[in-house]
Amino acid sequence: MLLYILKRIVSAISVVIVTLVASFALFFLAPTDPAGVICGPRCTPTRLADIEQSLNLDEPPLEQIGSYMKGLVVGRDFTSGGVTQHCDAPCMGYSYTLGQPVTKLLKQAFPVTLSIVLGGAVVYLSVGILAGTIAAQRRGTTLDKVTVGTTLVVNSFPYFVLALLVALYATFLPQTGYHSFLDNPLLWASGLVAAWLTLGLANAAAYTRYSRASMIESLGQDFVRTARSKGVPHRRVVYRHGLRAALTPVATIFGIDLAFQLTNAIFTESIFGLPGLGMLTLRAFAQYDLPTLLGSVFVGSVALVLMNLLVDIAYTFLDPRVRLG
Amino acid sequence: MTDQTTRAPQTVARAARAKRANEEPYLEVSDLHVQFPTADGLVRAVQGLSYSLPLGRTLAIVGESGSGKSVSSMAVLGLHDAKTARISGSIKVGGREITGLSERALESYRGVDAAMIFQDPQSSLHPYFTVGDQIMEAYRTHRRVSKRAAKARAVEMLDRVGIPNPRRRVDNYPHEFSGGMRQRAMIAMALVNDPKLLIADEPTTALDVTVQAQILDLITDLQRDFGSAVVFITHDLGVVAEIADDILVMYAGSAIEQGPVEKVLGTPLHPYSWGLLESVPALTGEPAPLHPIPGTPPSLLAVPSGCAFHPRCEFRDRVPQDRCRTLKPDLLARTADPGHTSRCHLHEPDQVFQTDISPRLP
CATH class of the missing domain: 3.40.50.300 (P-loop containing nucleotide triphosphate hydrolases)
Structure with a gap:
């Protein structure tokens, strides 16, 4: 098991490196001009060259990748205008436009996104699994049809439309902005509740359908019939025998979804004004802010490979037949 | 307890x-x-x-x-x-x-x-x-x-x-x-x-x-x-x-033969039971070709009229007046033994078994 995890971590690292190199390549292949953006409309060639030099943009791209990777692992020094500044590992450089270390920006933005995504997950897992289980048990009834219909309607709305609708009409929800959980948990929760409901309800639709399908399959299994033949009460048959088996596939989807939501919380963040990873990335895009972009790519790819690993490890607890190795 | x-x-x-x-x-x-x-x-x-x-x-x-x-x-x-x-x-x-x-x-x-x-x-x-x-x-x-x-x-x-x-x-x-x-x-x-x-x-x-x-x-x-x-x-x-101890042979949702095991396997009274016996391969002696029951089991959505087995039965012509097709036989004792019942119109099925089926069995 430990050896397996080690192997997986090694392969995860290589995935992250490939992702970073690919992002670098894409950035330099695209017609980007970060120095020009910083320099502004009244730019002189000397000033442009100065800026390029201070951002290390004058170096060949391969060298830039090299020093970036070095910074990630052991840290690096930046020289700008004769002043040398040391950037500790993991160093992701300085934002071109904000002048702050990317690591610091990510450290501020990540907890916001994580709070949104985890809180939303609590909502959609509980609503989705409960609704899916109930619908599966009453398969074919009006209640089941209404449930499935509702999920289809909710799912056919683009996510940002749903979020806008909540923002426009659910004005009774607190709008206190983001506060750190460590400073004030109550204020933290009240600032996030609208985002949680939006993310939660939109995804609850999909999770209702996953759970319903998984539950219908599991309730048709022979072991459910065995449980009934033992005289096990109906409720216990459904929840202990049926749901237990139905949750494994749902857990797989959840792990992957969680990783994607961490990198795709942009709509939720911008509509509810929460300064998370999505907002940071969007701003970096608009301003050709390569270090910040790379930083969020890094966080996203780490989240993805980490969630994949966690799902696989969770499987050994969910399903005793699974042995990693 | x-x-x-x-x-x-x-x-x-x-x-x-x-x-x-x-x-x-x-x-x-x-x-x-x-x-x-x-x-x-x-x-x-x-x-x-x-x-x-x-x-x-x-x-x-x-x-x-x-x-x-x-x-x-x-x-x-x-x-x-x-x-x-x-x-x-x-x-x-x-x-x-x-x-x-x-x-x-x-x-x-x-x-x-x-x-x-x-x-x-x-x-x-x-x-x-x-x-x-x-x-x-x-x-x-x-x-x-x-x-x-x-x-x-x-x-x-x-x-x-x-x-x-x-x-x-x-x-x-x-x-x-x-x-x-x-x-x-x-x-x-x-x-x-x-x-x-x-x-x-x-x-x-x-x-x-x-x-x-x-x-x-x-x-x-x-x-x-x-x-x-x-x-x-x-x-x-x-x-x-x-x-x-006892056997109940079912076909298309009904019992077609019932009785103590030695009776039903020894002298079966229903053509379907005969077919089952003939489908058992012999483990000793000369390998002989199996004699499978022709056709396939009926759909339970449309069970055949009369005796459900009649479309596959090679003896239906021995029953007069096309009764196999029109009348569902009752589960009755067909021989002197009251404990052994069968759902078949055939007259003296034990005799038919002895003369037609028994020689074919391994």
């Missing part, structure tokens, strides 16, 4: 009950109909099935897939969903009417008075719970006992069904058991509450031949010890000869 100290006298009581076997039936099915309304029409899975079974005896229900043998036995355990199945007729277990019981009443009946072993122990055991867990659950569902007592009982049952090292094995998951051990565990689970009726639905079909024999021996042993009534569903006539 039951613990180690009271077990011995109980077994004696069972043996005494088994002696009274022939007097009163423990399981009595009369005119059972099971139908499933579907989008394609009404599936008539069981049509007017009647049989009775005293304690201490084994009844084999034989027939092809779709003949209604499993469906009728699931009805005995009340396992059909009231929303999808229409059940009429009567099923009495130990004098108590089972049809029409509430789900709650059925829950306290299942596993206590009657228990079931299924065909595929691999899929019938829950893959996420240990074998011991599943046996304990069956026990604790019906008794207020501590987990420790239930576990001791699970170990005892595993030991009883011949699982080596039961104290350690009780904590294994089903996938850590072999196929034969899984079926043994299923049997242990079914018997944990001392049910007086055991229904075994093709319990050896999914197992290796050598393991099959062991499981059959185990079931016969346990039946002898517990004096229970056993319904054994199978399509393997070799198995029937080995373990059954």
Whole structure:
């Protein structure tokens, strides 16, 4: 098991490196001009060259990748205008436009996104699994049809439309902005509740359908019939025998979804004004802010490979037949 | 209720009950109909099935897939969903009417008075719970006992069904058991509450031949010890000869022949039973070509008129006035023996068997 995890971590690292190199390549292949953006409309060639030099943009791209990777692992020094500044590992450089270390920006933005995504997950897992289980048990009834219909309607709305609708009409929800959980948990929760409901309800639709399908399959299994033949009460048959088996596939989807939501919380963040990873990335895009972009790519790819690993490890607890190795 | 100290006298009581076997039936099915309304029409899975079974005896229900043998036995355990199945007729277990019981009443009946072993122990055991867990659950569902007592009982049952090292094995998951051990565990689970009726639905079909024999021996042993009534569903006539006292042959949802095993296998009275016998390969002597029953089993959506078997029957022309096609025969004694009944219009079927079929058998 430990050896397996080690192997997986090694392969995860290589995935992250490939992702970073690919992002670098894409950035330099695209017609980007970060120095020009910083320099502004009244730019002189000397000033442009100065800026390029201070951002290390004058170096060949391969060298830039090299020093970036070095910074990630052991840290690096930046020289700008004769002043040398040391950037500790993991160093992701300085934002071109904000002048702050990317690591610091990510450290501020990540907890916001994580709070949104985890809180939303609590909502959609509980609503989705409960609704899916109930619908599966009453398969074919009006209640089941209404449930499935509702999920289809909710799912056919683009996510940002749903979020806008909540923002426009659910004005009774607190709008206190983001506060750190460590400073004030109550204020933290009240600032996030609208985002949680939006993310939660939109995804609850999909999770209702996953759970319903998984539950219908599991309730048709022979072991459910065995449980009934033992005289096990109906409720216990459904929840202990049926749901237990139905949750494994749902857990797989959840792990992957969680990783994607961490990198795709942009709509939720911008509509509810929460300064998370999505907002940071969007701003970096608009301003050709390569270090910040790379930083969020890094966080996203780490989240993805980490969630994949966690799902696989969770499987050994969910399903005793699974042995990693 | 039951613990180690009271077990011995109980077994004696069972043996005494088994002696009274022939007097009163423990399981009595009369005119059972099971139908499933579907989008394609009404599936008539069981049509007017009647049989009775005293304690201490084994009844084999034989027939092809779709003949209604499993469906009728699931009805005995009340396992059909009231929303999808229409059940009429009567099923009495130990004098108590089972049809029409509430789900709650059925829950306290299942596993206590009657228990079931299924065909595929691999899929019938829950893959996420240990074998011991599943046996304990069956026990604790019906008794207020501590987990420790239930576990001791699970170990005892595993030991009883011949699982080596039961104290350690009780904590294994089903996938850590072999196929034969899984079926043994299923049997242990079914018997944990001392049910007086055991229904075994093709319990050896999914197992290796050598393991099959062991499981059959185990079931016969346990039946002898517990004096229970056993319904054994199978399509393997070799198995029937080995373990059954009585046979019920089913075709298209009806019993077509019924009687003591030596009578039905010795002098079968129905052309379908003849076909089954002719389909058994000979293990000794010259290899001879098998003589399969022509055609396929009928759809239960549209059961043939008259005798359901007539489209496949090579003897239907011997019955005058096309009666096989128009009139469903009754299940009656067709020979001097009143205990051996058959649903066939043929005149003197025992003679036909002797002259036409017997020479063809290996």
